[in-house]
Amino acid sequence: MLIAIVAAAAIxxxxxxxxxxAFVLAAEILEDLSMDRGRDALTDLMSFLPETVQVRNSGGTAILPLAxxxxxxxxxxxxxxxxPVDGTVVVGESTPDQSRITGEPLPVDVTVGDEVFAGSINQVGAVEIRAERVGTDSSYGRIIAAVRHAQSTEPPVQRLADRLAAYLVYLAPIGAAITYLVTRDLTSTIAVVVVAGACGIAAGTPLAVLAAIARIARSGAFVKDGAHLEALSTVDxxxxxxxxTLTTGxxxxxxxxxxxxxxxDGxxxxxxxxxxYSEHPLGQAxxxxxxxxxxxxxxxxxFAYLPGRGVTAKVAGKAVAAGNRTLVTDAPEAVDGQGTATAVHVGIDGDYAGTILLADTIRESAQAAVAELHRRGLRTMMITGDQEATANAVAAELGIDDVWAGLLPDEKLAAxxxxxxxxxxxAMVGDGVNDAPALARSQVGIAMGSGTDIARESSDVVLISSDxxxxxxxxxxxxxARRIVMFNFxxxxxxxLVGMALAAFGMLSPVLAAFIHVGSETAFIxxxxxxxxGRARRQHR
Known part of the structure; x- marks a missing residue:
């Protein structure tokens, strides 16, 4: 543009x-405004937490900086x-809006002993919270840290955009020189320089990356790096x-x-x-x-706990046994676990009384999520250390394409x-320690927010809400985001190319060439x- 302005003035x-x-300045202003909006979408996340908090101490309360x-x-x-922190309610009851963190669209009731998350809005009732994770260790802090990191990284598509922009900048004077040598027309030569430009690529690509990361973070997940965003766009x-992951665990x-x-009920x-008195997960359930x-x-x-068999106890004067067949019954009518269910048989005073069936329940969102992935052309798989019958039953219920069952962590890695x-x-989705190697080896590792620390650290994307x-x-x-970037390219x-050809043949004046240049740049930005x-949360809901 500087070359074009100087050349136009010279003739x-x-x-x-x-x-x-004027056109160039107007385009620069629009570009700055658009980039500021993209950054604001990120800094809006960062500025949500209060700067100061009220902390209870032996003398009452004091106002301290959050830091x-x-x-x-x-x-x-x-x-x-x-x-402002992740922690546990120790005094009071409330109904906080946790949608920024958990994705739950409705406020939830919490009371003493319940967990709350930084970034939530305490809608009803004062509460006192024991801080357990503060600053960058909190759920909201991890989002902020990840967004800051992602904002500072340059994905491969942006490096490609920079190279392509440089080539187009070189192309303008080369095209102008050829035009002048052929036509000896300074006006056409200037129009060739004016119409060519790479601003749509140079400005539009980082804006698309910033905006995509911000949009994802607003919905309850965060991408740790722009490169991971690009890799995610190509998974099949x-x-x-x-x-x-697919189940609640x-x-x-x-x-x-x-x-x-x-x-x-009896x-x-x-x-x-x-x-x-049992500590076994089935008994607690x-x-x-x-x-x-x-x-x-x-x-x-x-009360007596019999390892591998169950429990016995006296309840209201009755001898009650709860466990497997070896402890309770050999009655033919006793129902054993089927599919994903496990049976706990109950005996009363030595006689078989019935069976309680328990199962690791499938997440409410799992079936719809798998169906939507299929609709978008993605193949789905399950790799699990669980037994084959249980894995196949879950896969059949959810419509998952392929199953690898009974795998140890190194076998998951081999898969x-x-x-x-x-x-x-x-893209690998997991939550446990045994998933960490597979998460790290996949093109994109996606960790459940409710999972282990090592799974979250080994992943490229974290679902805060586990939704x-x-x-x-x-x-x-x-x-x-990838489609937008490729369209801009x-x-x-x-x-x-078309503009330079038209200008070289004298079909574009410099003013019209400037209008086309700035207009296309504006369109791509x-x-x-x-x-x-936008301002609304959970826009995809």
């Missing part, structure tokens, strides 16, 4: 020089206040771990069957009382289910290597700006 085309200058809060401090949050296979009662048609009350149903879980006596050797571009719908949204945004090259998230 007395002052109006052309002024128009070019000075330490683990174990008691934070007082008033109604309408923003929760999504591999899931089972336990803790905790057993729950799914059915209660009695031997003589008696009231299932059987559940006795079994829950017998299991009340039975107790939790009974309490959730509003049933009384009374005391028991003579990833085999799929990559077959030419697949993989599998966020995988679909993240892939959708990554693909959309193709559009810029096409405008430059605005095309990237479409990714900038």
């Amino acid at each position: 007395g085309e002052w109006t052309t020089a002024l128009v070019i200058t 000075d809060v330490a683990e174990g401090d008691i934070i007082v949050v008033a109604p309408g206040g923003r929760i 296979t999504v591999i899931f771990d089972k336990t803790g 905790t057993p729950a009662v799914v059915d209660v069957r009695t031997a003589d048609g008696a009231d299932p 059987l559940l009350v006795l079994a829950a009382a017998a299991e009340s 039975i107790v939790t289910h009974a309490r959730t149903q509003g049933l009384p879980v009374g005391p028991c006596g003579e 990833i290597d085999a799929e990559r050797a077959a030419g697949c571009r993989l 599998l719908d966020d995988i679909v949204h993240t892939v959708r945004v990554a693909r959309r 193709a559009g810029t090259i096409a405008v430059d 605005l095309n990237s700006a479409r990714l900038i998230p």
